[in-house]
Amino acid sequence: MRKLTIAGFAMAAALTAGCATTDEGAIDDANATASSAEQTADNALNTANSANSAASSAQETANEALAAAKAAQKSADEANERAKRMLERASQK
Incomplete structure (x- = not known):
């Protein structure tokens, strides 16, 4: 019975370690994605x-x-005004 209990603890520890590794990988992936998103935002x-x-x-x-x-x-406009005055004077002569 004692051996079964120890084996159970060992199995639970192994499973927990496996989950922790998976969670750590997911966290690393999330951090990489966040870093990439931050770089994209900086570029934008x-x-x-x-x-x-x-x-x-x-x-x-x-x-x-x-x-x-x-x-x-x-x-x-000024040139047109001068030309208009010149034409008026020319027509009066």
């Missing part, structure tokens, strides 16, 4: 920051182009 954040920087640069370029277009429109 870096990509988003790069995209934001590019968008800001594009916005600045668009604002500069708009300012240049407004200046060109103003110059064209």
Whole structure:
């Protein structure tokens, strides 16, 4: 009976050790997955920051182009106004 009890304890210890090993493996897998997910999130954040920087640069370029277009429109309006006055004076002569 005593031998059976000792064998039972030994078997229980072996089974417990096997479960612990399995659980440890699952924990290692979960940690690896979490680490990979964290790296993916870091990469996504870096990509988003790069995209934001590019968008800001594009916005600045668009604002500069708009300012240049407004200046060109103003110059064209002034030139048209001068030409109109010249034509009016020419027609009065």
